[in-house]
Amino acid sequence: MHRVLVLGGGFGGIATAVALRNRLDPADEIVLVERRPSFVMGLRKNWALVGIGTLADGERRLAALAERGIDVRAATVTAIRPEAREANLDGETVSADAVVIALGAERNPDGVPGFREHAHDVYSLEGSASAAAAIDAFAGGRIVVGIFGAPYPCPPAPYELALLLADRLDATGTSGGVFVFTPQPKSLPILGGAGCAAFDGRLAGAGVSFRPNTAATAVEAGAVVTADTRIPFDLLLGIPPHRAPRLVVEAGMAEPGGWVRVDQRTLETRFPGVYAIGDVTAIPLANGMPLPKAGVFAHAEGEVVAARIADTLAGRAPSDVFEGRGMCFLETGRGAATMVHGDFFAAPPAVELSDPSAEHLAAKHAFERERLTAWFGG
Numbered sequence: 001m002h003r004v005l006v007l008g009g010g011f012g013g014i015a016t017a018v019a020l021r022n023r024l025d026p027a028d029e030i031v032l033v034e035r036r037p038s039f040v041m042g043l044r045k046n047w048a049l050v051g052i053g054t055l056a057d058g059e060r061r062l063a064a065l066a067e068r069g070i071d072v073r074a075a076t077v078t079a080i081r082p083e084a085r086e087a088n089l090d091g092e093t094v095s096a097d098a099v100v101i102a103l104g105a106e107r108n109p110d111g112v113p114g115f116r117e118h119a120h121d122v123y124s125l126e127g128s129a130s131a132a133a134a135i136d137a138f139a140g141g142r143i144v145v146g147i148f149g150a151p152y153p154c155p156p157a158p159y160e161l162a163l164l165l166a167d168r169l170d171a172t173g174t175s176g177g178v179f180v181f182t183p184q185p186k187s188l189p190i191l192g193g194a195g196c197a198a199f200d201g202r203l204a205g206a207g208v209s210f211r212p213n214t215a216a217t218a219v220e221a222g223a224v225v226t227a228d229t230r231i232p233f234d235l236l237l238g239i240p241p242h243r244a245p246r247l248v249v250e251a252g253m254a255e256p257g258g259w260v261r262v263d264q265r266t267l268e269t270r271f272p273g274v275y276a277i278g279d280v281t282a283i284p285l286a287n288g289m290p291l292p293k294a295g296v297f298a299h300a301e302g303e304v305v306a307a308r309i310a311d312t313l314a315g316r317a318p319s320d321v322f323e324g325r326g327m328c329f330l331e332t333g334r335g336a337a338t339m340v341h342g343d344f345f346a347a348p349p350a351v352e353l354s355d356p357s358a359e360h361l362a363a364k365h366a367f368e369r370e371r372l373t374a375w376f377g378g
Contacts, residue, residue, distance in 0.1 A: 002028040002313045005094060007077050007087060008102035009034025009062050011042070012278035012298030014375055016100050017070050019306030024313070026069065031096070033089055034062055035076045040125060041368050042154060042295055043329070049122060049132050049237075050164045058368060060376040067377075077103070080251040082271035098273045098309045101253070101260060102302070103245045105153055105279040105293060111241035112148050114219035119146065119238035122161065123153070134235055135165070140175040141234030146224055147182040148216050149241025153279050153293040155188055156330040156340060158239050159199075162208045167333030170207070177207060181214040181224070181231060188340065190285075190292060190351050199353055206333060244280055258282065259290075264345070265321040267305050275309070277301035285324075286347035296326045299371075329364035337361040 002024070006017050009032055017032040024030065041058035048055045062072050075089040086095035107123055109116045120131035122145075135143075145162045162180045169176060180187075180203070186196040187203070187210060203210050214231075216224050219238075224231040244254040253269060254260045259282030262268060267275045278298030283291040291297060301322050308318035324345030331337045337360040342351035354360065 003096040005096035006100045011295035012302045013102035015299040016302035019303045023310035031071045033073045082274045101276040105242040106245045109240040118219040119236045143235045144233035145180045146238045179209040181211045183215040275305045332356040
């Protein structure tokens with residue numbers, strides 16, 4: 001009997017565990033470790049914020065995966081020893097034949113003084129309700145959507161939120177406007193200069209003001225502070241800085257301030273039998289940028305890793321590789337969405353932004369339904 005340990009029950013961790021169960025012998029053990037009892041589709045965060053839907057509609061209990069033969073452990077990972085392929089789960093040492101690190105990116109709201117006191121953290125599930133309540137109570141003025149560090153998960157999400165907020169203000173007749181800032185030189189750098197120019201035009205057309213190259217140094221009551229200016233706000237919705245979890249740094253899998261390095265195609269770390277997928281990783285592209293941190297990539301990486309682990313445990317030479325293709329949806333308001341899609345491993349990356357359409361929005365809803373059904377049942 002073999003055992004595979006999957007650390008993290010997010011998009012990539014679940015995809016890996018389900019794919020492993022489909023490939024391994026029924027006697028082999030798959031242990032999925034997650035401290036939260038439930039999985040929530042990340043794409044629902046913006047819907048919940050602007051009142052389109054609720055987080056609960058996209059929430060599923062992880063314990064349901066036990067019916068598929070996956071051992072779900074509700075525990076906190078307190079230490080990882082990759083050289084021994086083992087981890088401490090609430091003090092209990094669990095070893096395995098293979099380990100998959102899918103712990104995601106860790107939010108760091110304390111990385112910017114005043115953020116916790118004056119901003120609503122829209123990437124926090126815990127903070128989503130208070131942020132939604134603040135949006136509901138907003139009577140007019142300036143809403144600032146602030147990106148306080150890069151890289152961060154789901155790069156289009158802050159811009160989608162800004163567009164949905166602008167749509168909401170227009171629909172409700174609320175006075176004011178929406179302003180977005182980022183420390184990056186462009187809105188979505190992976191699109192390149194022409195692609196960003198086209199997207200920035202869409203922001204402007206929706207009435208969303210945008211400012212790149214803006215690194216916040218602090219937040220005060222009513223204003224974001226940068227090196228050369230103050231950005232006033234009546235409501236601040238922030239994306240905090242992100243970092244690799246402390247555990248992987250302590251385990252020697254990432255440098256302080258860095259991310260886990262993996263083989264671009266196999267997702268293997270420098271430790272034999274240990275893989276890392278999703279937001280915890282840094283995969284450099286041909287243009288020097290990192291692969292965006294997005295659930296669709298974590299999903300694809302998880303399936304590749306599952307196939308390679310299954311082949312290795314069966315004594316076969318692994319052949320599946322991650323090809324770097326993917327897409328994500330970006331709602332533009334007024335019942336439409338666009339898609340960012342392409343071959344991210346091309347030299348240079350061949351990534352495009354489609355025109356907004358109702359069909360893309362329908363596809364986004366279908367994507368959520370299909371993933372939840374495939375993993376958790378109808």
